[in-house]
Amino acid sequence: MNKLADKVLMKGNEAIAEAAIIAGCRHYFGYPITPQTEVAAYMAKRMPKIGGTFLQAESEIAAINMVYGVAATGKRVMTSSSSPGISLKGEGISYMAGADLPALIVNVQRGGPGLGGIQPSQSDYFQATKGGAHGDFHMIVLAPDSVQEMAELTVKGFDLADKYRMTTMILADGTMGQMMEPVSLDFEVGEKVEKPWAVTGTKMERKHNIVNSLFLKPEELEKTNFERYEKYSYIEENEALCEEYMMEDAEICVTAFGIAARVAKNAINEARNQGIKVGLLRPITLWPFPKKQFAAAADKVKQFISVELSMGQMIEDVRLATECKVPVTLCNRAGGMIPSPEQVLEAIIKANNGGDK
Amino acid sequence: MSTTQYLFAGFGGQGILFSGKLLAYKGLTDGKNVSWLPSYGPEMRGGTASCSVIISDDAVGSPIVSKPDVLIAMNLPSLDKYEDTVVSGGMIFVDSSLIERKVKRDDVKVFYIPATKLASDNGISKLANIILMGKVLAETNGFDNEESVNNALKKVISAKHSDMLEVNLNAMRIGRDY
Numbered sequence: 302m303n304k305l306a307d308k309v310l311m312k313g314n315e316a317i318a319e320a321a322i323i324a325g326c327r328h329y330f331g332y333p334i335t336p337q338t339e340v341a342a343y344m345a346k347r348m349p350k351i352g353g354t355f356l357q358a359e360s361e362i363a364a365i366n367m368v369y370g371v372a373a374t375g376k377r378v379m380t381s382s383s384s385p386g387i388s389l390k391g392e393g394i395s396y397m398a399g400a401d402l403p404a405l406i407v408n409v410q411r412g413g414p415g416l417g418g419i420q421p422s423q424s425d426y427f428q429a430t431k432g433g434a435h436g437d438f439h440m441i442v443l444a445p446d447s448v449q450e451m452a453e454l455t456v457k458g459f460d461l462a463d464k465y466r467m468t469t470m471i472l473a474d475g476t477m478g479q480m481m482e483p484v485s486l487d488f489e490v491g492e493k494v495e496k497p498w499a500v501t502g503t504k505m506e507r508k509h510n511i512v513n514s515l516f517l518k519p520e521e522l523e524k525t526n527f528e529r530y531e532k533y534s535y536i537e538e539n540e541a542l543c544e545e546y547m548m549e550d551a552e553i554c555v556t557a558f559g560i561a562a563r564v565a566k567n568a569i570n571e572a573r574n575q576g577i578k579v580g581l582l583r584p585i586t587l588w589p590f591p592k593k594q595f596a597a598a599a600d601k602v603k604q605f606i607s608v609e610l611s612m613g614q615m616i617e618d619v620r621l622a623t624e625c626k627v628p629v630t631l632c633n634r635a636g637g638m639i640p641s642p643e644q645v646l647e648a649i650i651k652a653n654n655g656g657d658k
Numbered sequence: 659m660s661t662t663q664y665l666f667a668g669f670g671g672q673g674i675l676f677s678g679k680l681l682a683y684k685g686l687t688d689g690k691n692v693s694w695l696p697s698y699g700p701e702m703r704g705g706t707a708s709c710s711v712i713i714s715d716d717a718v719g720s721p722i723v724s725k726p727d728v729l730i731a732m733n734l735p736s737l738d739k740y741e742d743t744v745v746s747g748g749m750i751f752v753d754s755s756l757i758e759r760k761v762k763r764d765d766v767k768v769f770y771i772p773a774t775k776l777a778s779d780n781g782i783s784k785l786a787n788i789i790l791m792g793k794v795l796a797e798t799n800g801f802d803n804e805e806s807v808n809n810a811l812k813k814v815i816s817a818k819h820s821d822m823l824e825v826n827l828n829a830m831r832i833g834r835d836y
């Protein structure tokens with residue numbers, strides 16, 4: 302019997318919700334927005350049955366502050382939204398970074414800027430990977446390219462958040478959220494992390510724990526920043542993930558994440574049929590960006606092509622990681638449009654014929 | 659190793675997404691790789707709806723179907739919009755009780771099924787989509803094994819509506835035998 306038959310078909314949004322429950326998340330706060338509303342709908346059905354909390358807040362800002370509150374008590378907690386809603390959560394996300402609070406934030410991206418549209422996009426890459434709000438900070442950013450990964454990276458996201466006491470973001474897009482694929486929900490959840498810092502009541506047995514992001518003495522505030530960035534360096538060194546597809550003999554390297562990577566694989570398979578040596582580097586962690594794999598590839602290939610559903614955002618990290626040793630070109634659509642495999646194939650053929658300088 | 663790309667299109671409310679889901683589960687039951695992607699938007703009942711389904715022996719790449727091997731058109735705007743996108747040698751299934759015109763292409767196999775009329779004649783007026791699916795499966799070698807069709811139906815019809823299983827299976831037989 303094929304193992305596939307044991308799997309269930311789920312939407313990406315539903316897979317995130319179910320995986321979060323498996324990971325032990327019992328608190329969800331959100332506000333509806335297309336194309337991620339199924340996360341909230343699923344949680345609204347499931348949470349009351351398992352003793353959890355689902356709450357539709359009065360706004361995104363309220364929801365992220367509820368997340369802050371639960372995270373401070375050490376419980377696993379999440380919220381989800383789509384692009385404009387994530388912007389609203391920005392203040393809370395920065396406060397959580399300043400207070401070193403772990404939580405999972407899901408962004409099922411749609412076209413922007415502004416209220417934009419509701420079709421898939423990847424134009425929140427800068428927002429997600431460069432901090433996303435005021436102050437010096439990072440989130441760990443995970444980019445699934447299948448419904449199975451939507452589930453697996455949700456669990457991993459909670460584990461990483463607890464391990465490093467920081468927020469993790471799942472950066473998906475409308476396609477990933479809406480599509481259904483077979484999913485196996487049989488996976489491991491990491492070991493429980495002790496949280497001695499959590500605000501759980503002293504019971505008169507210990508000193509007060511204080512969770513706060515306000516430091517009025519600049520010397521103290523600077524110290525927290527330096528300490529946080531030491532942690533970030535460790536994460537950059539140890540947690541970067543990247544899928545390599547047909548890279549062994551590749552002379553051209555396509556790079557893409559999420560839905561763009563799925564489209565790129567179609568184009569790469571066709572280019573391989575035509576005898577073109579092309580492969581794919583797919584960052585799974587967007588922060589930390591998998592710099593080492595890109596640096597290594599830069600010594601082997603003659604051109605990079607960054608396929609994105611944006612005006613070109615990840616391309617900047619590709620150029621930094623490869624130190625511009627070889628040309629890096631952009632193959633993109635924006636505003637809710639998705640590049641076709643033919644468009645990507647055309648870019649590959651052009652690169653193979655000498656390419657852009 | 660083969661991959662078949664299906665595009666379902668029609669009005670919202672005709673069961674376009676449901677049909678796609680049924681086909682995806684049929685593929686899954688048969689041990690294939692599958693993907694299902696709906697059009698999503700502000701459309702509601704009466705608007706346009708479409709749904710991409712890919713069934714493959716290999717891992718599915720992009721889930722977006724822009725050049726379908728099989729098009730299932732349940733209204734005229736859908737046929738107008740997608741007729742030219744079907745690959746040469748592909749198949750087009752038309753609900754001929756709702757679409758009066760013929761398909762213009764001569765390099766594709768065309769099946770005209772008056773699914774909506776068959777449904778109302780049989781007292782199952784909401785199941786035109788399922789009748790059409792019966793024909794689609796029959797013509798794509800998906801109806802060789804009725805048990806696997808039944809298993810797929812069991813996956814998409816919730817336990818609450820299990821009384822509808824037999825009705826749906828019958829609708830599929832009507833399409834198959836048309």
